Amino acid sequence: MKNNDSVEIQLISSIRKNFPQMTKVPRGFVGIGDDCAVIPQSASQMQIVSTDMLVEGVHFLFNRIKPEDLGYKSLAVNLSDIAAMGGIPKYAFLSMSLPKNFEYKWVKKFYKGFQDLAKTHKVLLLGGDTTGSGIISISVTILGEVNLKKIKKRSMAQAGDLIYVTGPLGDSRAGLEWVLKESPIYPKNIQTLVHRHYRPRPHIEEGLWLSQFPQVHAMMDLSDGLASDLRQIQTQSNCGAQIELDNLPLSAELLSAAQNLKFDPKSYALLGGEDYVLMFTVEKSSGPALEKKFFKKFKRKLFKVGSVTSKSNRLEVKGDADSEYKPLSKTIQGFRHF
Amino acid sequence: MKNNDSVEIQLISSIRKNFPQMTKVPRGFVGIGDDCAVIPQSASQMQIVSTDMLVEGVHFLFNRIKPEDLGYKSLAVNLSDIAAMGGIPKYAFLSMSLPKNFEYKWVKKFYKGFQDLAKTHKVLLLGGDTTGSGIISISVTILGEVNLKKIKKRSMAQAGDLIYVTGPLGDSRAGLEWVLKESPIYPKNIQTLVHRHYRPRPHIEEGLWLSQFPQVHAMMDLSDGLASDLRQIQTQSNCGAQIELDNLPLSAELLSAAQNLKFDPKSYALLGGEDYVLMFTVEKSSGPALEKKFFKKFKRKLFKVGSVTSKSNRLEVKGDADSEYKPLSKTIQGFRHF
Numbered sequence: 001m002k003n004n005d006s007v008e009i010q011l012i013s014s015i016r017k018n019f020p021q022m023t024k025v026p027r028g029f030v031g032i033g034d035d036c037a038v039i040p041q042s043a044s045q046m047q048i049v050s051t052d053m054l055v056e057g058v059h060f061l062f063n064r065i066k067p068e069d070l071g072y073k074s075l076a077v078n079l080s081d082i083a084a085m086g087g088i089p090k091y092a093f094l095s096m097s098l099p100k101n102f103e104y105k106w107v108k109k110f111y112k113g114f115q116d117l118a119k120t121h122k123v124l125l126l127g128g129d130t131t132g133s134g135i136i137s138i139s140v141t142i143l144g145e146v147n148l149k150k151i152k153k154r155s156m157a158q159a160g161d162l163i164y165v166t167g168p169l170g171d172s173r174a175g176l177e178w179v180l181k182e183s184p185i186y187p188k189n190i191q192t193l194v195h196r197h198y199r200p201r202p203h204i205e206e207g208l209w210l211s212q213f214p215q216v217h218a219m220m221d222l223s224d225g226l227a228s229d230l231r232q233i234q235t236q237s238n239c240g241a242q243i244e245l246d247n248l249p250l251s252a253e254l255l256s257a258a259q260n261l262k263f264d265p266k267s268y269a270l271l272g273g274e275d276y277v278l279m280f281t282v283e284k285s286s287g288p289a290l291e292k293k294f295f296k297k298f299k300r301k302l303f304k305v306g307s308v309t310s311k312s313n314r315l316e317v318k319g320d321a322d323s324e325y326k327p328l329s330k331t332i333q334g335f336r337h338f
Numbered sequence: 339m340k341n342n343d344s345v346e347i348q349l350i351s352s353i354r355k356n357f358p359q360m361t362k363v364p365r366g367f368v369g370i371g372d373d374c375a376v377i378p379q380s381a382s383q384m385q386i387v388s389t390d391m392l393v394e395g396v397h398f399l400f401n402r403i404k405p406e407d408l409g410y411k412s413l414a415v416n417l418s419d420i421a422a423m424g425g426i427p428k429y430a431f432l433s434m435s436l437p438k439n440f441e442y443k444w445v446k447k448f449y450k451g452f453q454d455l456a457k458t459h460k461v462l463l464l465g466g467d468t469t470g471s472g473i474i475s476i477s478v479t480i481l482g483e484v485n486l487k488k489i490k491k492r493s494m495a496q497a498g499d500l501i502y503v504t505g506p507l508g509d510s511r512a513g514l515e516w517v518l519k520e521s522p523i524y525p526k527n528i529q530t531l532v533h534r535h536y537r538p539r540p541h542i543e544e545g546l547w548l549s550q551f552p553q554v555h556a557m558m559d560l561s562d563g564l565a566s567d568l569r570q571i572q573t574q575s576n577c578g579a580q581i582e583l584d585n586l587p588l589s590a591e592l593l594s595a596a597q598n599l600k601f602d603p604k605s606y607a608l609l610g611g612e613d614y615v616l617m618f619t620v621e622k623s624s625g626p627a628l629e630k631k632f633f634k635k636f637k638r639k640l641f642k643v644g645s646v647t648s649k650s651n652r653l654e655v656k657g658d659a660d661s662e663y664k665p666l667s668k669t670i671q672g673f674r675h676f
Contacts (some may be wrong), residue, residue: 135472137477143481
């Protein structure tokens with residue numbers, strides 16, 4: 001259900017163009033374009049469905065990820081989609097293609113990672129398919145449920161809303177960059193960042209808690225990076241957004257690694273993907289009270305990163321409170337010139 | 339949900355052994371091991387879910403299958419699983435990995451094939467995922483529904499039942515063998531067989547109609563070949579089976595091609611896969627009446643191919659009415675000596 005990939009963007013636009021009937025769904029349903037599809041089950045109860053595919057060489061490197069981490073992450077990215085709708089995950093289906101000579105031990109560890117997370121969220125693995133292949137590909141489908149009144153869609157943002165995220169940004173990207181270096185040494189802080197890349201915690205509880213507030217409007221999980229994902233909200237809600245870079249939540253580990261390894265932590269926070277925290281918009285007047293309630297409930301802070309504007313599809317950023325908002329070019333290259 | 343693949347058999351047995359909690363499901367549910375998973379939705383209504391993965395080089399050869407045929411077949415094999423439970427297909431989710439330089443035309447044709455069949459069965463495509471990859475892999479998940487009283491499981495066969503199939507056997511295998519020859523010429527009858535390989539018709543209507551009869555016990559779709567699939571029924575129902583080879587339904591096209599190309603059509607009918615017709619067992623006394631009703635409804639014959647025995651996991655075959663039943667060795671090699 002992610003949209004960062006150029007293949008996917010081309011494909012979705014080609015589907016919309018050639019098969020409009022595929023994107024036009026009956027009243028009450030949600031089809032392609034949100035974190036989950038929505039299927040009405042009764043007047044108040046909605047079934048939500050998410051499916052994600054992970055492919056060796058594209059989403060993971062076989063020799064760099066532990067099988068138990070891959071199993072965990074295969075489920076986590078789907079659970080995060082359920083969290084983004086304010087839903088409860090219920091059932092999982094896992095399909096895998098594996099090389100003919102796969103090691104039994106590898107699969108056992110993969111299942112352990114998958115199952116550990118499934119147990120945490122009381123998710124029941126009910127089926128799947130397994131087949132041979134030259135490379136490993138993994139397809140997970142999750143069924144969940146949500147009350148109609150609590151459902152949070154990407155299309156619900158309103159001009160004037162504040163934009164929040166439920167956790168620090170950029171850690172996963174920094175972890176990935178380190179993994180790609182193929183260095184045998186893992187400094188202590190880097191280990192934490194790599195762990196956040198491989199074992200993102202799906203914010204199921206946060207999503208469920210936030211879903212009870214009608215003042216919370218749009219919500220989605222951050223899989224492709226704050227800027228890229230915010231564009232999805234903008235497109236679906238026909239709005240714009242402003243982000244203040246100084247407000248992006250950066251972990252102590254990210255700041256320390258950035259200093260040692262000479263990268264720009266704000267750039268990772270704005271553009272790096274796979275954070276798997278939630279981003280949501282909330283009525284301006286309700287923001288401060290929600291921050292307090294969230295802290296009381298989770299003993300952690302909510303992070304206000306910007307606000308929704310009426311400037312359709314315009315994403316603006318500013319470096320600090322004193323500077324002015326400037327449009328963020330739609331490409332990462334654009335940002336480098338910023 | 340198929341079990342012919344050695345990778346899958348190993349994997350499923352490893353799951354059962356290491357994660358018994360994964361195969362133990364709450365009362366009313368069905369997990370791994372049938373055509374579909376079953377999720378109770380109300381006292382009488384069950385949701386059924388099937389998922390299948392098709393991988394380039396394993397399930398299809400990119401240069402030998404038309405994209406519209408591949409789109410059709412990707413959905414058809416899943417619909418066939420729904421048919422096997424006596425259910426109605428409702429919603430589809432389609433995930434694909436595609437090479438970065440995929441041709442837009444190819445994808446358009448793939449969707450056309452998928453969508454044509456979806457329309458026929460009023461199936462709504464509600465989502466999916468698309469990603470880059472070196473090879474094409476396709477994962478389809480179907481959600482359907484069935485009434486609790488009508489559901490047909492692999493575990494429901496009873497000793498004494500007659501075994502029927504809803505269409506001719508072996509055509510798809512003969513079509514596949516021709517495709518693998520890579521001959522540029524397609525004789526007329528071969529075209530029909532190749533079409534049956536690429537465009538199997540899921541027997542949704544037949545499954546739905548059969549599901550109304552309590553005398554119909556076990557049912558499944560034939561994806562891996564009659565003998566192999568019958569072993570699934572035997573395992574799940576703790577029974578045996580006898581097949582009379584002379585009774586296997588062979589199409590005129592198969593018989594003609596067998597004569598020209600010198601293959602044994604009964605061997606293809608017994609062991610060749612991807613027929614995607616339904617196999618079911620029915621109370622012996624109800625068989626003849628059901629045959630008549632089926633003919634009246636569908637203007638086609640039902641084919642009686644054998645019967646269920648109490649000999650646990652023993653599959654026996656005989657060549658004609660006059661010979662005696664002998665055990666079919668559990669390997670295809672075994673059959674060649676038969």
